[in-house]
Every structure is written in structure tokens, then in C-alpha cells.
Amino acid sequence: MAFHRTGVYRYFVVPPKVVEGLLDADSKGSYMRVYIIDEYS
Numbered sequence: 001m002a003f004h005r006t007g008v009y010r011y012f013v014v015p016p017k018v019v020e021g022l023l024d025a026d027s028k029g030s031y032m033r034v035y036i037i038d039e040y041s
Contacts, residue, residue: 001032011040 001022002008018035025031 001028001036003029011036014040 001011014036021035022028022031
């Protein structure tokens with residue numbers, strides 16, 4: 001995931017369903033905070 005202000009973050013072994021949710025999310029940052037950050041390395 002690339003953000004304008006904070007740069008690029010790479011997460012590994014994220015299930016396809018979570019990735020699909022991210023792609024469909026209205027707010028990518030909010031989705032990342034809830035479902036990805038601190039959940040995946």
C-alpha cells in the first residue's frame with residue numbers, strides 16, 4: 001500500500017478476501033487500520 005505522506009507499506013500473506021475488502025473500501029486508510037495494520041507482518 002502506498003500513501004502520499006508516509007510512503008510504501010508491504011504486508012505479506014494477506015488473504016484475498018481482506019485484499020478485496022481493501023479495494024472496495026471507501027477509505028483505504030480506515031480499512032487498513034481496522035483489518036491489516038497490526039494483523040499482518
